Amino acid sequence: MAHESSSGSTGSSSNSTGTSSGSAATTTTAAAASKNNKANKNAAISKATYDTWYVIAGVTGACMAVYLFSVANAWYIRRRVAAARRAGKAASPPAATTGASVSISRVPKALNAVFANIAYYRVWPLWIWSATSTAEWWWTWAYTGIVLGLGFWGCISNGKLDYANPMGYVAFGQIPLIVALSSRNNVLSWLTGISYEKLNYLHRASGRLCVLTTWLHTLGWFKKGLGKHGPGTNIFLTGMLAAVAALIMWLTSFALARKIAYEFFLISHITMGIIFIVGSYYHWPRLGEWCWVGLVIWAFDRVLATCRMMWVNKVWLMPFSSKRAAHSACTVELVDPDVVRLTVNRPNMKWSPAQHAYITMPGVATLRYEQHPMTIANIQSETGDVTFIIRAQTGFTRRLVHRLTEQKSSDINCYLDGPYGMSHGLNHYDSVILVSGGTGVTYGTAHLLSIMEGSRNATTAVSNCRLVWNVREAANVSWIAPMINEAVAKGLGQTRFHIDIYITRSAASDEPGTAHVAPIEDTATPEYSPSGSTENVNDKGSASSLGDEKYASIAGLSAEAAQLVSWHRGRSHIEGILRSDRSESATDGAGVAVACCGPSGLTLDARRAVCKVNSAGSILRGQNDVTFYSELFGW
Ligand SMILES: Cc1cc2nc3c(=O)[nH]c(=O)nc-3n(C[C@H](O)[C@H](O)[C@H](O)COP(=O)(O)OP(=O)(O)OC[C@H]3O[C@@H](n4cnc5c(N)ncnc54)[C@H](O)[C@@H]3O)c2cc1C
Structure with missing residues (x-):
């Protein structure tokens, strides 16, 4: 997509043949200078593309340092607290919720909470930027700005804006990143600890940028004249093929298209991606290195996925019909x-x-x-x-x-x-609240079982763990009952476990990824006392009104497991639960974690609750800070 002009000074040197030797010498010198100038310009543009990669490497390095620190810190806290609990030491008591004085030593924690609330937990309203966090918004625009800025650097030559070739270079430079961010076996994820699904917004950002710069390059050339690279030439055909493939890829990747026909989107996306890379390579082979790197990353992902699939499913046994089944x-x-x-x-x-x-x-x-x-x-x-x-x-x-x-x-x-996906262990927090809706309970159950195992083996720092599940019917608890029964039968250790079931009876409100939140029938949401209350939200009063035993038997819970369960009508009041559990949380763990997997409405509620409770003032007064994790069933 990046090529040199066919007209201008290169041609003028041949026209000058036959004139006086002085004039010929002048023309040759001018042509050489022009060629030199062009070579310098191309080198500068090429350097700008590499500069983008230095920026990417720098940011990845910084994220990696933060990730390594947080992993080491979590490991240290979990081991220290678990060892203290094993030795029978009492947990550090929670700070008073009211009247406590401000401690200057807690300023870094308070600032960190303010930053996390603004950057990660709060999301922009749907109508502004499809429920995106400020951090995602910032990285999208920072990346776009840096790449375009570096690309346009040097576009002005001889007082004229000539963006055609620089934009072609930028498009080539995006290929490895787009492919890397789309792969499941994602090196960037391994280095930074950010799951590949969570990095998908950057895949989309670099993809959009690639489409934009490809077309700026194309239109730039149409504007200044195609010269000897016109229709019918190899460079024209391969360039147009790549540009059209990029456009189709973009047009078929909107959320609506993915929702209506995911398999069509996937197949067309991969096919057009290959056409784009191969077309770009033959369009301008001098920049083919970017295409090769992209193809190598793609092959690495596919080969690793195939090997893993063969290993997990023991594919070598498949030829034997007796073993295959x-x-x-x-x-x-x-x-x-x-x-x-x-x-x-x-x-x-x-x-x-x-x-x-x-x-x-x-x-x-x-x-x-x-x-x-x-x-x-x-x-x-x-x-x-x-x-x-x-x-x-x-x-x-x-x-x-x-x-x-x-x-x-x-x-x-x-x-x-x-x-x-990158698993974030929660075993170093003191208090863990797992908020789920519908089948989003898979995420909550996995963490609950992991903490139960940690408590049984005395390797967890969690002293209080609560699963809050919004579900349509009491009988739906039978989906997870066998796993819970088995874990409870093995023993629960010292951690306090609670399972709060909220029966919503709403068909549209409890599934992950549901954008629309339907009104909920029968929404007698349990009341919680105001901020700072130490009232136990696991209120058996509301549970017994629904008939504990009846529900436990419908759900297939064992008698032991049923002891952990409270039944409620309506949707969970996340802010009340969070305030209550935080006020009781000990201060020797890593604070409170809220991990949510459910429909957009539930996730937004959880985000709002965390931002409200995780205030700088409360942390300065000695309350634990709150860390929020969310998981969506889609990208
Ligand atoms: C990381 C992750 C974890 C998930 N975990 C669960 C889970 O535990 N339980 C559960 O019920 N669902 C889960 N899902 C959602 C599940 O993958 C989709 O519901 C399922 O693929 C839909 O298949 P379908 O052909 O019936 O969908 P369709 O009816 O064709 O489409 C329904 C929705 O699913 C999306 N979808 C369809 N196929 C895929 C695919 N191959 N990959 C990603 N999205 C797709 C579509 O974009 C659409 O939004 C998870 C999704 C992701 C991304």
Whole structure:
């Protein structure tokens, strides 16, 4: 996409042949100077593209340092607090919620909370920037500004703005980053600890930038005249092919297109991506190194995914029909008219809490080898069972439910590719609140089971852990009941566990990724006392009014597990729960963590609650700070 002008001084040197030797010498010198000038200009543009990569490397290095520090800090806190608890030392008491004096030594923590609230926890209103955090907004625009700024640097030559070639260089320079950010086996994720799904907004930002600069390059050349690179030439055809492929990629990647026809989006995106890279390479082979790097990153991701899939599913046993059935078998149970619990035995798969895996069911999917990401609801155990809870949508997941209801067949082969995503352990916090909606409980259950295991082995710093689950029916608790029953039967250790079930009876309000929040029937949301209260929100009064035993038996909970559960009507009041749990949290752990996976409405509620409670004033007065994590079922 970047090429030199076909007209101008290069041609003028031949026209001058035959004139006086003095004039010829002058022309030759001018041509040489012009060529030199152009070479310098191209070198400057090329350098600007490399400069972008120095910036990317610098930012990645800084994020890596922060990540390493936070991992080491979490490890140290968890070990220190767990050792103190094992030795029988009492937890440091919580700070008073009212009347406590301000401590200057807590200024860094308070500033950190203010920064986290503004940059990460608060999101922009949907109508301004589709529920994006300030940090995402900042990185998107900072990246766009830096790349365009460096690209336009040197565009002005001889008093004229000539952006055609610089923009071509910028487009080439984006290829490796776009590919790297789209891959599941993502080196940038491993270095920074930021999961590949969370980095997807930068994939989109660099993709948009690549489309924009490709077309600026194209239009720039049309404007200044194509000269000898006109229609019919190789450079023109390959350039137009790449530019049109980039445009199609952009047009088919809007959220609406992904929602309506995800598989079409995926296939067209990959096909157009390959056409763009190959077209760009043949358009201007001198910049082919960027294409090669992109292809190598893509191949690395695919080869690693294939090897992992072969290892997890023991693919080498597949040629033997007697072994194939056993090693691709799975248990599929319809636990609700629209929800399936899938259990796959894969002892070779090792994962951390709340990671996800891609499932493939060739006998169910329309395109045999479709892959669908699902969060793993349980934790690693000696049995090797991997459990998923899947809500039927309209495509593959709906076909799975049909297969069970209409064909009455659960004889299904399943292959797993995973685990993926960066798991953030919560075992170093003192108090953990897991807020879930519908099948988002997979994320909450995985963390709950991990903390239960940590408490049993006395390796966790968590003294209080609460699962808050907004769900349509009491019977829906049966989705997770076997996992909870099993964990409780093994013993719970010292940590206090609470499971608060909020029965919303709303079909549209409790699924992750649901943009629209429907009004909730029967919303007698439990009352919580004002800020600073130490009242226990796990109020058995409201529970018994719904009939604990009746619900526990509908849900299939064991008597021991039922002891942990409180039943409520309506939606959870996250701010009240958070205030109450924080006021009781000890100060020797890493504070309070709120981890949320649910529909947009629930996640927004949780974000608002965290921003309100995590105020600088309360932290200066000795209260614990609150860290917020959120997980969405989509990108
Ligand atoms: C990291 C992650 C974890 C998830 N965990 C769970 C879980 O534990 N339980 C659960 O029920 N759902 C989970 N999902 C959502 C689940 O992947 C989709 O609901 C499922 O792929 C829909 O398949 P479908 O063909 O029936 O969808 P459709 O009805 O065709 O589409 C429904 C929605 O799912 C999206 N979608 C479709 N196919 C894919 C795909 N291959 N990859 C990503 N998104 C897709 C579409 O964009 C659309 O928004 C998770 C998604 C992600 C990204």
